[in-house]
Amino acid sequence: MEWRGHSAGGHLTGMLLATNWEHDYGLPSNLIRAAFPISGLFDLRPFPFSWLQPKLQFNLEQVMRNSPLFLECPGDSKVKVLVGGDESGEISQRGNLQTIRNTFVSRVLMQIHQNFQKKHHFDLLDDFLGKGGEITQLITQTMNPS
Numbered sequence: 343m344e345w346r347g348h349s350a351g352g353h354l355t356g357m358l359l360a361t362n363w364e365h366d367y368g369l370p371s372n373l374i375r376a377a378f379p380i381s382g383l384f385d386l387r388p389f390p391f392s393w394l395q396p397k398l399q400f401n402l403e404q405v406m407r408n409s410p411l412f413l414e415c416p417g418d419s420k421v422k423v424l425v426g427g428d429e430s431g432e433i434s435q436r437g438n439l440q441t442i443r444n445t446f447v448s449r450v451l452m453q454i455h456q457n458f459q460k461k462h463h464f465d466l467l468d469d470f471l472g473k474g475g476e477i478t479q480l481i482t483q484t485m486n487p488s
Contacts, residue, residue: 344485345377348467352382356410359419376420378481381429381463384411420484424477426461 347355355377363369386409390400406412458466458476469475 343374345374346380346481347378347382348380349463350383352379353384353386353410355379356382356384356413357408359415359417359421360410360413362416364416371417372419374417374419376422376484378422378424378477378484380424380466380477381426382410382423385409422480422484424458424466424480426463426466427459428462 345355345358347353356379358374359377361367362371363373364371386400386405389395389398390402390405461468466477469477472478
């Protein structure tokens with residue numbers, strides 16, 4: 343299985359990578375062959391201090407349990423974290439790229455791509471509108487190496 347997700351979907355992608363498929367569900371440990379979180383929310387620690395907190399009602403235990411950044415990733419998936427160079431705000435991964443690299447690198451075969459310099463959180467998805475988009479090409483090349 344290959345998985346892609348944007349923003350909250352990137353968070354879910356991280357949570358899928360942190361699932362112990364073999365132990366918890368009796369499925370192969372390599373169930374997820376590759377994952378491409380796009381502007382994923384790996385660190386939920388800012389959310390209790392955001393405008394979303396009255397709806398989310400996160401406590402510290404929930405934040406840590408549901409932040410992929412702090413979870414073990416038992417599989418051997420290929421992971422490419424895709425981030426726009428013009429990301430901004432608390433949910434931006436720009437400030438966390440080194441942390442993400444240091445945290446995940448020992449657990450998964452990972453490359454972080456931040457070479458989408460003129461892209462932000464939302465227009466990163468424009469690459470999926472046609473066959474020639476940079477992200478589409480990157481995913482295709484990763485899944486079908488020549």
